[in-house]
Amino acid sequence: MNIQTPVRLGPAEEKLIAQLEGAGADALADQLRARGLPTRRVEAYHYTDLKMLLRDVPDLPEPGEAAAAPALRVPGSYRLLVADGEVQEVGTAPAGVIVSEQDGPVLSERDDPIVGVNRALAVSTLKVRLESSVDPVVHIDRRATGVAGHVVGSVLIDVADGASATVLESCSGTEEAHLTNFATKVNLGKGARLTHIVVDLSGETVTRFHTLEYEFAAESHLHGLVLNSGSQLSRTQIFGTVNGEGAHADLNGLNLVNGGQHCDITMDLTHAVPNTTSKEKFKVVAREKAKAVFQGKILVAQDAQKTDAKMMMQGLMLGATAEILSKPELEIYADDVVCGHGSTCGDLDHDAMFYLMSRGVPQKLAESMLIRAFVQELLDPIEDAELNEALSGVVEDWLAQEGQNLSA
Amino acid sequence: MTTPMLEIRDLHVRIEEENKAILKGVNLTIPHGEVHAVMGRNGSGKSTLSYALAGREGYEITDGDVLLDGESIVDMEPDERAAAGLFLAFQYPIEIPGVATMTFLKAAMNAQRKAREQEELSTPDFRKAVREAAGKLSIDTDMLKRALNVGFSGGEKKRAEVLQMALLQPKMCILDETDSGLDIDALQIVSEGVNGLRSPQRSMLVITHYQRLLNHIVPDRVHVFSDGRVVESGDKDLALELESKGYAAFDGVPA
Numbered sequence: 001m002n003i004q005t006p007v008r009l010g011p012a013e014e015k016l017i018a019q020l021e022g023a024g025a026d027a028l029a030d031q032l033r034a035r036g037l038p039t040r041r042v043e044a045y046h047y048t049d050l051k052m053l054l055r056d057v058p059d060l061p062e063p064g065e066a067a068a069a070p071a072l073r074v075p076g077s078y079r080l081l082v083a084d085g086e087v088q089e090v091g092t093a094p095a096g097v098i099v100s101e102q103d104g105p106v107l108s109e110r111d112d113p114i115v116g117v118n119r120a121l122a123v124s125t126l127k128v129r130l131e132s133s134v135d136p137v138v139h140i141d142r143r144a145t146g147v148a149g150h151v152v153g154s155v156l157i158d159v160a161d162g163a164s165a166t167v168l169e170s171c172s173g174t175e176e177a178h179l180t181n182f183a184t185k186v187n188l189g190k191g192a193r194l195t196h197i198v199v200d201l202s203g204e205t206v207t208r209f210h211t212l213e214y215e216f217a218a219e220s221h222l223h224g225l226v227l228n229s230g231s232q233l234s235r236t237q238i239f240g241t242v243n244g245e246g247a248h249a250d251l252n253g254l255n256l257v258n259g260g261q262h263c264d265i266t267m268d269l270t271h272a273v274p275n276t277t278s279k280e281k282f283k284v285v286a287r288e289k290a291k292a293v294f295q296g297k298i299l300v301a302q303d304a305q306k307t308d309a310k311m312m313m314q315g316l317m318l319g320a321t322a323e324i325l326s327k328p329e330l331e332i333y334a335d336d337v338v339c340g341h342g343s344t345c346g347d348l349d350h351d352a353m354f355y356l357m358s359r360g361v362p363q364k365l366a367e368s369m370l371i372r373a374f375v376q377e378l379l380d381p382i383e384d385a386e387l388n389e390a391l392s393g394v395v396e397d398w399l400a401q402e403g404q405n406l407s408a
Numbered sequence: 409m410t411t412p413m414l415e416i417r418d419l420h421v422r423i424e425e426e427n428k429a430i431l432k433g434v435n436l437t438i439p440h441g442e443v444h445a446v447m448g449r450n451g452s453g454k455s456t457l458s459y460a461l462a463g464r465e466g467y468e469i470t471d472g473d474v475l476l477d478g479e480s481i482v483d484m485e486p487d488e489r490a491a492a493g494l495f496l497a498f499q500y501p502i503e504i505p506g507v508a509t510m511t512f513l514k515a516a517m518n519a520q521r522k523a524r525e526q527e528e529l530s531t532p533d534f535r536k537a538v539r540e541a542a543g544k545l546s547i548d549t550d551m552l553k554r555a556l557n558v559g560f561s562g563g564e565k566k567r568a569e570v571l572q573m574a575l576l577q578p579k580m581c582i583l584d585e586t587d588s589g590l591d592i593d594a595l596q597i598v599s600e601g602v603n604g605l606r607s608p609q610r611s612m613l614v615i616t617h618y619q620r621l622l623n624h625i626v627p628d629r630v631h632v633f634s635d636g637r638v639v640e641s642g643d644k645d646l647a648l649e650l651e652s653k654g655y656a657a658f659d660g661v662p663a
């Protein structure tokens with residue numbers, strides 16, 4: 001006889017189930033009741049055991065007032081303020097940008113609880129259509145306002161054939177224990193070019209889930225960068241399908257973690273058609289008791305001949321208590337491809353430290369110089385000068401945060 | 409009696425990783441304004457001496473003391489020793505990708521100014537100082553736009569070391585085989601650069617295993633180094649004697 005012991009549900013799961021039922025998502029609620037949140041036994045969540053890590057789910061937010069100052073300001077950008085998932089300020093869109101709202105969620109269905117919850121609770125999606133060559137940076141400023149709330153948001157970035165643009169999404173909010181579940185769907189039209197930056201500057205008690213879904217038409221080009229320095233617990237999921245010949249995906253990530261942060265980037269990219277390329281570079285700087293996770297999977301379908309995909313993960317560990325977990329995976333069904341992956345992890349170069357200090361540079365400053373050198377490669381390709389400076393500022397702010405001697 | 413610039417007293421150094429004693433009682437005193445040469449065969453411990461003086465980790469001082477201008481430096485961090493006026497021109501300068509040479513020079517100069525409670529250099533003053541010092545060493549300023557020591561030729565690295573020395577104005581300079589990897593012309597330029605820094609307030613320890621360099625940088629004293637200690641000291645003629653007789657005549661070890 002095979003009796004399945006019922007899953008014991010914690011308060012976070014009970015709350016989620018109630019919210020899902022309230023939104024009429026009974027099937028998902030039942031599934032969550034039966035399975036519970038994923039534990040380390042679920043492969044995709046092996047390093048981020050949500051059942052253990054997600055302690056509480058706050059109430060869905062009351063419409064609140066927007067927080068005053070943006071956490072990230074890019075001079076000259078066109079800013080769209082989205083507070084607690086609702087569009088607040090649209091302003092006058094620059095040439096080539098059409099902003100609208102559509103009903104319902106935007107993510108594709110997927111057997112994943114983070115995606116499931118977003119699909120169930122996202123009432124509407126902010127649609128940003130990029131029609132031509134858009135000059136200013138489009139800044140989607142997502143905020144969690146007021147008291148702790150379970151904030152769900154959904155954005156569609158639709159880049160027309162031949163159009164080009166730079167879109168920045170920043171996530172921030174009040175210093176409360178928000179749970180945010182954001183979705184961004186990006187459609188790249190034929191020959192479209194997009195630079196897409198996602199920056200997390202959420203408060204230090206926030207739990208943040210963000211799912212990015214990319215679709216590539218022929219000859220399209222993406223330069224993506226996820227920069228995480230906020231949140232207590234975060235998981236960024238990147239799902240991409242390169243389904244247009246000649247398309248190129250450049251996916252980059254930078255996790256700057258300290259204290260007791262747990263920061264996960266999980267990427268799943270499929271090369272579905274022949275003659276496509278991708279380059280993935282993920283870097284982590286971890287200090288104190290922080291934990292950073294990178295799971296990267298590249299799947300090359302059987303007829304995706306001539307795929308060229310290179311994935312690299314580089315970790316810098318400052319101190320013996322930080323943890324960097326990396327799981328790169330290649331699943332290749334085509335026979336004529338160039339694919340590779342690598343993963344390295346280490347502390348600051350001792351010889352370089354000695355050299356700098358022998359010139360009178362104090363330890364802390366020498367460490368900062370070497371950390372900057374380590375992350376610079378990910379900032380260099382950001383062409384917009386103001387945006388580049390803003391992102392450098394995020395790195396500088398992180399470096400300036402109080403910490404023990406890093407390489408002790 | 410006046411305080412010497414550098415006084416090395418019975419210095420014993422062990423390389424932690426190998427658990428091996430390398431320096432076995434070095435005694436060396438360099439008065440203010442003097443240039444002393446240390447000559448010794450490969451593997452005799454010259455670089456170990458230079459690293460121990462600069463405070464590199466892994467080089468454990470098991471006995472003895474080092475006084476810079478009368479103050480013990482053995483418990484100081486490398487940056488504190490630099491701020492106190494010690495400078496080591498590396499035998500093998502370290503390449504640091506991602507750190508622009510100019511950024512590094514400015515950070516180093518300002519860090520030392522700060523430690524000495526001087527004001528930060530303005531950018532124009534900094535650039536001017538670098539341009540002048542680089543000019544004297546025939547350094548192409550394009551080189552300084554690159555990452556620190558990355559892609560520099562052997563000779564360029566050595567010039568960059570002397571450039572740093574000129575900019576940081578240390579009172580005690582240690583030059584570890586600055587002549588190696590230099591052709592005759594470069595040796596001439598670098599030596600002139602070093603000689604230009606000679607002053608009554610500045611002392612130098614020039615490490616080499618060829619007498620050649622000492623034709624250009626003429627030392628006040630020469631010390632022969634063997635198996636982790638000084639085995640013979642004399643005036644500049646000792647270098648010539650060493651060149652003609654060979655090391656074996658001094659340390660008894662067959663060549």
Ligand SMILES: Nc1ncnc2c1ncn2[C@@H]1O[C@H](COP(=O)(O)OP(=O)(O)O)[C@@H](O)[C@H]1O
Pocket residue numbers: 423425426430448449450451452453454455456457
């Ligand atoms: N980092 C190190 N690890 C192990 N052995 C070392 C290290 N540095 C130097 N040694 C050893 O110490 C001895 C002295 O080396 P070194 O000081 O470099 O000599 P020199 O500069 O006179 O050629 C040699 O036997 C060398 O092999």
Ligand SMILES: [Mg+2]
Pocket residue numbers: 454455456499584585
């Ligand atoms: Mg040596």
